[in-house]
Amino acid sequence: xxxxxxxxxxxxxxxxxxxxxxxxxxxxxxxxxxxxxxxxxxxxxxxxxxxxxxxxxxxxxxxxxxxxxxxxxxxxxxxxxxxxxxxxxxxxxxxxxxxxxxxxxxxxxxxxxxxxxxxxxxxxxxxxxxxxxxxxxxxxxxxxxxxxxxx
Amino acid sequence: xxxxxxxxxxxxxxxxxxxxxxxxxxxxxxxxxxxxxxxxxxxxxxxxxxxxxxxxxxxxxxxxxxxxxxxxxxxxxxxxxxxxxxxxxxxxxxxxxxxxxxxxxxxxxxxxxxxxxxxxxxxxxxxxxxxxxxxxxxxxxxxxxxxxxxx
Amino acid sequence: xxxxxxxxxxxxxxxxxxxxxxxxxxxxxxxxxxxxxxxxxxxxxxxxxxxxxxxxxxxxxxxxxxxxxxxxxxxxxxxxxxxxxxxxxxxxxxxxxxxxxxxxxxxxxxxxxxxxxxxxxxxxxxxxxxxxxxxxxxxxxxxxxxxxxxx
Numbered sequence: 001x002x003x004x005x006x007x008x009x010x011x012x013x014x015x016x017x018x019x020x021x022x023x024x025x026x027x028x029x030x031x032x033x034x035x036x037x038x039x040x041x042x043x044x045x046x047x048x049x050x051x052x053x054x055x056x057x058x059x060x061x062x063x064x065x066x067x068x069x070x071x072x073x074x075x076x077x078x079x080x081x082x083x084x085x086x087x088x089x090x091x092x093x094x095x096x097x098x099x100x101x102x103x104x105x106x107x108x109x110x111x112x113x114x115x116x117x118x119x120x121x122x123x124x125x126x127x128x129x130x131x132x133x134x135x136x137x138x139x140x141x142x143x144x145x146x147x148x149x150x151x
Numbered sequence: 152x153x154x155x156x157x158x159x160x161x162x163x164x165x166x167x168x169x170x171x172x173x174x175x176x177x178x179x180x181x182x183x184x185x186x187x188x189x190x191x192x193x194x195x196x197x198x199x200x201x202x203x204x205x206x207x208x209x210x211x212x213x214x215x216x217x218x219x220x221x222x223x224x225x226x227x228x229x230x231x232x233x234x235x236x237x238x239x240x241x242x243x244x245x246x247x248x249x250x251x252x253x254x255x256x257x258x259x260x261x262x263x264x265x266x267x268x269x270x271x272x273x274x275x276x277x278x279x280x281x282x283x284x285x286x287x288x289x290x291x292x293x294x295x296x297x298x299x300x301x302x
Numbered sequence: 303x304x305x306x307x308x309x310x311x312x313x314x315x316x317x318x319x320x321x322x323x324x325x326x327x328x329x330x331x332x333x334x335x336x337x338x339x340x341x342x343x344x345x346x347x348x349x350x351x352x353x354x355x356x357x358x359x360x361x362x363x364x365x366x367x368x369x370x371x372x373x374x375x376x377x378x379x380x381x382x383x384x385x386x387x388x389x390x391x392x393x394x395x396x397x398x399x400x401x402x403x404x405x406x407x408x409x410x411x412x413x414x415x416x417x418x419x420x421x422x423x424x425x426x427x428x429x430x431x432x433x434x435x436x437x438x439x440x441x442x443x444x445x446x447x448x449x450x451x452x453x
Contacts, residue, residue: 001453002332002414030153032185032298034334036412038421040350046256048191052227052234053248059227060249064215064366076354076361083354097355098362101404102252105348105424108259108410110187110296112153117296119189122256145412145419147334149453151152151300181304183336183449197407199342203378203385204399210378211400215366253403259410261338261447263304268447270340273407302303302451 001027005035005144007042007126012058014126015049016144020109021116023146028114031151035144036106041096041130042142043103049123065098096130103127111148152178156186156295158193158277163209165277166200167295171260172267174297179265182302186295187257192247192281193293194254200274216249247281254278262299303329307337307446309344309428314360316428317351318446322411323418325448330416333453337446338408343398343432344444345405351425367400398432405429413450 003023007014016035024033035044047053069075075094080086107124110117118124126144154174158165167186175184186195198204220226226245231237258275261268269275277295305325309316318337326335337346349355371377377396382388409426412419420426428446 002412032300034410034412036410036419038419038424040348040421040423046191048248050228050234050236052230053245055227056245056249057252060216065362076357077352079354083352085352094355094358097350098358101359104255104406106410108185108187108257110153110185110298117187117189119191119294121191122189143421147412147453149300149334149451151298183451197342199399201379201385201387203381204396206378207396207400208403211367255406259336259338259408261304261336261449268338268340270342272342273340300451302449
């Protein structure tokens with residue numbers, strides 16, 4: 001069974017556990033659920049949904065993969081004038097590509113008789129690595145593909 | 152088929168390849184095995200089970216995600232007095248949450264006729280990111296959910 | 303269904319999307335495809351196949367997990383004379399083991415009626431973390447195990 005989750009967010013972390021749980025209940029079987037982001041700067045991660053821990057992660061990312069760099073130290077991905085495959089108004093998101101190395105394109109989670117099996121502190125989280133942060137940005141439509149596999 | 156692995160350890164790395172292999176032999180089919188940690192500070196990773204490489208990883212983690220920080224630079228997750236969802240004696244493990252970004256909640260590994268398919272140098276490893284290190288800590292019971300899916 | 307991809311490369315990033323897509327077309331069903339590297343210093347990652355972004359990743363890795371370190375700060379894994387399990391001419395690749403923490407041993411990707419489901423900017427990439435870089439190195443034969451699971 002395949003399902004789609006559409007997300008439109010400017011937040012770094014979005015808890016999608018409830019949405020996936022509802023799909024699992026409809027499926028009502030046992031096996032695995034696989035949640036896949038169709039984006040390179042939007043990821044899926046099992047995390048503790050705790051705002052202070054999220055702030056720790058954010059500060060770490062800001063330190064080791066800063067968004068803004070001095071002009072002569074820019075992310076090469078952001079040298080738009082060198083790239084033939086993109087428009088002139090392409091997003092400046094080299095930092096977000098770097099950050100994707102610390103998250104995942106997908107997560108796979110056990111399902112037992114229509115219930116996703118998560119530990120007490122675990123949530124399934126969509127991670128928007130290029131979230132805007134108060135800039136005027138184009139609305140982002142993110143799409144996740146959810147696949148259920150029977151055991 | 153679902154199985155459970157219980158682990159009680161104060162070690163950073165625990166090789167669980169043999170346990171998973173025994174389960175695969177009982178299953179005796181072909182497909183995939185998925186090993187899922189139900190914890191946010193305990194992970195699963197395919198690694199080379201080599202003590203000097205483990206020491207390299209440990210030193211890297213200590214450098215870039217130090218356990219102890221100066222009082223005014225604490226992990227925010229460790230400001231227990233700000234959090235409503237936890238007891239006063241909650242573990243101080245903000246560092247372990249950061250470290251989880253470099254490991255995985257689960258790994259998925261091919262199985263061929265009851266044999267897990269691993270390369271010469273690969274082991275399936277449980278990574279306890281909040282291991283105690285000589286402190287008097289509460290015993291930890293970690294639980295992994297192992298799911299076999301036929302191809 | 304299981305398939306094998308053999309790769310012989312000295313490049314850091316090798317796009318294998320087309321190869322996996324061809325296998326999926328032959329399979330012609332719906333479910334998941336799992337691509338597993340049987341190596342500890344060769345990984346699989348969904349990435350944007352863009353050379354400047356690749357250069358950003360390479361520079362980040364060079365900065366935080368440098369290949370060469372001063373003699374007295376070597377990766378411990380490279381102290382070959384301490385290790386009983388390897389020959390004297392074992393590769394000096396402690397840096398590559400560290401880098402594997404930022405990539406994956408495997409990726410799992412949705413398949414819909416014989417087509418892998420990827421976003422516009424996503425490619426399936428084999429990441430050779432110990433690529434030689436102009437040194438005279440032994441040819442490397444890397445093997446990936448590809449497993450298709452029906453939903």
